[in-house]
Amino acid sequence: MSCVLPSACRWLPATTGKTASPCCDTTVPSSCESPPAHVLVFDLDDTLYLERDFARSGFTAVETHLNDKYGNRVSHGTCWRLFIEGARGKIFDLALKSFGIEATPSLLDELVQVYRSHPPQIRLCPDAYRFLATDRRRRAIITDGPATMQRSKIAALGIEESFDCIIPTGELAKGMGKPHPMAFEQIMQWSGELGEMHIYIADNPAKDFIAPRALGWRTVQIDRVGRIHSPDATSSEHGAELRINTFDDLSKAIELAH
Ligand SMILES: [Mg+2]
Numbered sequence: 001m002s003c004v005l006p007s008a009c010r011w012l013p014a015t016t017g018k019t020a021s022p023c024c025d026t027t028v029p030s031s032c033e034s035p036p037a038h039v040l041v042f043d044l045d046d047t048l049y050l051e052r053d054f055a056r057s058g059f060t061a062v063e064t065h066l067n068d069k070y071g072n073r074v075s076h077g078t079c080w081r082l083f084i085e086g087a088r089g090k091i092f093d094l095a096l097k098s099f100g101i102e103a104t105p106s107l108l109d110e111l112v113q114v115y116r117s118h119p120p121q122i123r124l125c126p127d128a129y130r131f132l133a134t135d136r137r138r139r140a141i142i143t144d145g146p147a148t149m150q151r152s153k154i155a156a157l158g159i160e161e162s163f164d165c166i167i168p169t170g171e172l173a174k175g176m177g178k179p180h181p182m183a184f185e186q187i188m189q190w191s192g193e194l195g196e197m198h199i200y201i202a203d204n205p206a207k208d209f210i211a212p213r214a215l216g217w218r219t220v221q222i223d224r225v226g227r228i229h230s231p232d233a234t235s236s237e238h239g240a241e242l243r244i245n246t247f248d249d250l251s252k253a254i255e256l257a258h
Pocket residue numbers: 043044045046047202203204
C-alpha cells in the first residue's frame with residue numbers, strides 16, 4: 001500500500017516528473033504561511049524506504065519471468081536467499097546456475113531489465129512517513145540510479161506530490177551522478193539559498209556527502225536497520241556531520257546542524 005502524504009499548504013511542484021533546474025514553481029497557496037528558508041534534500045534508497053524491499057520485489061519479478069520462460073525448475077526465493085547470504089553483483093548468475101540455465105549475456109541483460117522495470121512493492125519507512133507528514137520546510141530529492149527506475153520507486157511510494165523538486169541524476173548528462181556536484185548545484189539554483197541553508201539527508205558515506213559538504217551544505221546520515229551500504233566513512237570528507245537512526249530524531253539533528 002502506498003502512503004499518500006498531505007499536500008495542503010505544500011509548495012506546489014511545477015515540473016514533477018520532468019528534469020530539474022529550474023524545476024519548481026515557487027507559488028505558495030495564499031492561505032498558507034511561507035515555509036522556513038531551510039531546504040531539506042533527501043536521498044531515496046535506504047533513506048526514505050528500505051532498498052532491500054525493492055530488491056525483494058525485483059527478485060520475485062525476475063523469478064516469475066524465468067518460470068514463465070523455463071518452467072518449474074526455477075525455485076522462487078533463490079535470489080533473495082543469495083542476497084541475504086551477501087551475494088552482490090552476480091546474484092542472477094548464481095541463481096541461473098542453480099536452476100541449470102545458461103547465464104548468457106543477453107539473458108542477464110533481459111533479467112536486469114525485468115528487475116529495473118518491475119512495479120516496486122515498497123513503502124515509506126514509518127519514521128519517514130511521520131516526518132514528511134508534519135515537517136513544513138521546502139524539500140527535494142536527489143537520487144542516483146536509472147531515472148525510470150527511480151521515478152517508479154517515487155510513484156510507488158506515493159510521494160511525488162510531497163516534494164518540491166526531484167532530481168534523478170540519471171536524467172542528467174552521463175557522469176553527473178553522486179559524488180558529482182551538478183545535482184546539488186541545481187538544487188541551489190532552484191532554491192535561491194546559500195549552501196549553508198541546505199541539509200542533505202542520506203545513507204551512503206561512500207558517495208552521498210562529498211559534494212554537499214564541498215558546497216557548504218549541512219549533512220545528516222540516516223543509519224537504518226536493514227540498510228545495504230556500509231555506514232562507515234573512509235575519510236572526513238566522506239562522512240556526514242551528524243548520524244541518526246530514525247527520522248524521529250531528524251528535527252533535533254537539523255537544529256544541531258545550525
Ligand atoms: Mg541511498
